[in-house]
Amino acid sequence: MSHEEVMKIARKRGFLWSSFEIYSGVAGFVDYGPLGALLKNKIMNKWREYYIIKEGFYEMESPTVMPEEVFKASGHVDHFNDPMTQCKECKEVYRADHIIEEATGMDVEGLENQKLTEIISNRKIRCPRCGGHLTHVWSYNLMFQTLIGAKGKKIGYLRPETAQGIFTPFKRLLRFFRNKLPFGVVQLGKAYRNEISPRQGVIRLREFTQAEAEIFVNPKEKTHPRFHTIKSEKLKLYPAENQEKGKKPITITAGKAAEKGIISSELLTYHLWLAKKFLVDIGIPEDVIRFRQHLPTEMAHYAIDCWDVEIKTNRYGWIEIIGIADRTDYDLKSHSEHSKEDLKVFIEYKKPKIVKKETVKAKMDKIGPKFKKEAAKIIKALEDLDPKIVKKELEEKGQFKLELDKTYTLLEEDLEFEEIEETIKGEKIFPHVIEPSFGIDRIIYSLLLHSYKKEDDRTYFNFPADIAPVEVAVLPLVNKEKLVQLALKIKEDLRNNGFIAEFDTSGTIGRRYARIDEIGVPFAVTVDHQSLKDHKVTLRNRNDTKQIRISIKDLTRALEDLLKRRMKFQDLSRFYEIQD
RNA sequence: GCGGUUGUAGUCUAGUCUGGUUAGGACUCGGGCCUUCCAAGCCCGCGACCCGGGUUCAAAUCCCGGCAACCGCACCA
Structure with a gap:
């Protein structure tokens, strides 16, 4: 549960490193080390299981560099831009529009920088802190800009979200789905935001990984064919109204939340539930998850209802790790206007x-x-x-x-x-878009934080078997040639059967168990002298350190059942001898 | 961006105030010995003064600048 301890182990054992360390590093960038990369891939593949296999959506991949037009249409060029000004005396930096609104009560949203600069000088607005003069207004855009092509005439930006890459080929997608709503398209990939001052480690990165689904629906049919099956599932909701009135979050069933209009549609409600199911499945405990509705003032320009999935952390409080928004027809409409392309769907x-x-x-x-x-x-x-x-x-x-x-x-x-x-x-209409947007890096942080367990002098990550980066460790009980040879052979067999298997002879058996526990390896196979005679080994369960004795020939099958979570270790121990 | 605090092996730390031998220790890690089930012991080994400049005969130590981390403020469509 402790941020410091978890991050220390994450660094030590190769989950997360800060990037470019030998050159002092740059804030807002991280490396996924060997175990981090494995973990990340497993989580992303689990996500694909949910959204591609079970929901029937399709994945696509678009460039991370996009031409300016895309972000003109999406509103990022205009809205992702903050007008800034700085005090010449005390060097304090302010949002220019905020400082004018405060001093004069004028609504200056959307005005050009030059206009804002004029207002500041005409109205003699000074630094609220020290009374000093303010500089001219400049724009700080959170997108990374680049130039496309050798002549460098065409401005491009690194995408601040993967979503736009799904909206731009909408006509192609619509044809792929044979002109029928609803359909869903997902994209997993990197997105970039040039944050002014990223802190909080992996929580606010300049380059991060998103998994987003854009679900295109008929605005009149914002429901889900399986909604009835989740009606009585409970959700912990923190509606905007409760936040404003200082009330507490409520726990309510999905059915009631949609019926009462707390969540704007059945479909959005379904996706809140689905996100939670995913999080619980990868190992985040239910009691640290809640849904917080965006306040009207913080809602993005494109959304009519938006819920953040938040995770409780000891260090940062409740942090947003997923945003689930009803983006309405904002994006398609806007791309349609800018591109002069017909992005409507015919609804019969x-x-x-x-x-x-x-x-x-x-x-x-x-x-x-x-x-x-x-x-x-x-x-x-x-x-x-x-x-x-x-x-x-x-x-x-x-x-x-x-x-x-x-x-x-x-x-x-x-x-x-x-x-x-x-x-x-x-009639022809613009479809509405329901968008679950997952921050993979934050999910990994939350998972590490909440999987970390400390018992006496033992620490381990309580990863589910199918999420753990290393799946099984094969260990000789002592370093005798024959035991080592047999253990190596078993490791090779397991690898050939597709398991991520490790082997370790350093230190005593206790130290080896401690080492694999620390990185959350769910199962260990130990080869002892008896193994040479009876062709059996012990299989150790990480969480309770219980062991069973199993024949080598049954090992592959048993591990497959365990790692695919078709069977629990406790169930398996009914069939095999329990070891002390 | 602003202000404060801090930067010594993978980790924790001694040394910095008061400049002066080969930067010391513990844990970890690697190799070996030993060891029949949960971080034991013994031997050997790898490994560090954040970067750049200045002052000085001499800088981990003093000064300046940069970078990074942490805390507060600001920012976070």
Whole structure:
């Protein structure tokens, strides 16, 4: 539970290192060491199990460098930008808009830097701390900028989220899913934010790994086919209202939360539950998980409802590790406007709608001779007019003046009104997007923190068997040639069967167990003298250090059952002799 | 970005104030001996003054700058 102890072991045993240490390091970057990389991959693959296999979403991969247009459309170029100013005397840095709003009460959101600078000098706004003069306003954008191409004319940015890489090929995706909602697309990968001053180690990184799902749905159908199966599952929620009124979080069933509108839709509720199930599955205890709703003031520009999954930590309090948002149609709409591409989906009505409609048409035999060459454009213009207005004007004035490049006067005899029935099969809409966005690095931190166990003089990571980086250790009880040879052979066999197996002869058996416990190896195979005669070895369970004696030929099968969590060690011990 | 505190092997630390032999110890790690089940013991070995500049005959030690970590403030679409 202690941050310091856990991070110390994480560093010592090769889970997490700060990057570029030999060059003093750079804040906000970390290396995943050998065990960290294994752990991270296992967690990401578990995530794929949940979102790709079980939910039926598909994964894609887009570039991490993207052209400026993408982030103009997404709002990151404008909204991810903070206007800053600094006191010339005391060097304090401020948000320029905040300081103006405080001093004058003006709403200056969205104004250009030059305008803000003018306001500061005209209104004689000074440093609130020391009264000193303030510098001109500059922009601090949290995106890393780069130049694309040899001539360096095209501005590019490192993506601040993986999501945009899913929105931009939306037309292709829609075709891949055969033009039908709902569908989900996921992406796991790196994202970048040039934080002003990253602290808190792995909690706020400049380069981090996200696992995001973008689920495209019909706005009228924000539910999930399996919602009924999770209705009575309990969620610990901290709604915005409770935060504002200083009340405590509530525990409520998924069904009630959606029904009462605490969470804005059944689908969003389902994804809150799913995120929690995932976290519990990889080994984060349920009682350190809660869902906190964004306050209206902190909600991102694109969302209508957003819940953070938070984990309790001893050092940082409750930290956000997952954000689950209803992004509505913000992104697709905006990309559609900027790119001039149609990013809508055709939704077919269950029953076609029959609409009665009045139309006005030109009588060709009248219009033709009357207007000759100009008739064509008049006919075309009539199609776009509201027939009611034409009819009304005709009735009142006996003629209708059509304003085009010049005025054409149309009489009642030139026109024909008709009421027709039109069958509308459906409509084109922008889908809404439900987005669970996982911060993998923070999840790993939370997992390390909450898996760490200390018992007497023993420490271990209580990783689930299928998450543990090293799966099994093979150890000779003592370093006698024959035992070492047999242990090596068993290790090779296990590796050939796909297990991540380690072997260790250093120190005494107790020290070896301690070493593998410290990195959370769930099972150990120990070869003793008896093994040479009866071809049996002991299999040790990390959490309770209990052992059973099992024949070497059964080992692969037993370990497979254990590591895939088809069987618990306790169940296995019914079939085998228990060792003291 | 601002202010404060701190930087000695993988880890913890002595030495820094008061400049002066080969920077000392413990644990860890590697090799060996021993050892029949949970960090035992013995022998051997690897391994450090954050980086750069200055002052000085001489800098881990004093001064300046940088970097990093921690704490507070600010920031965190």
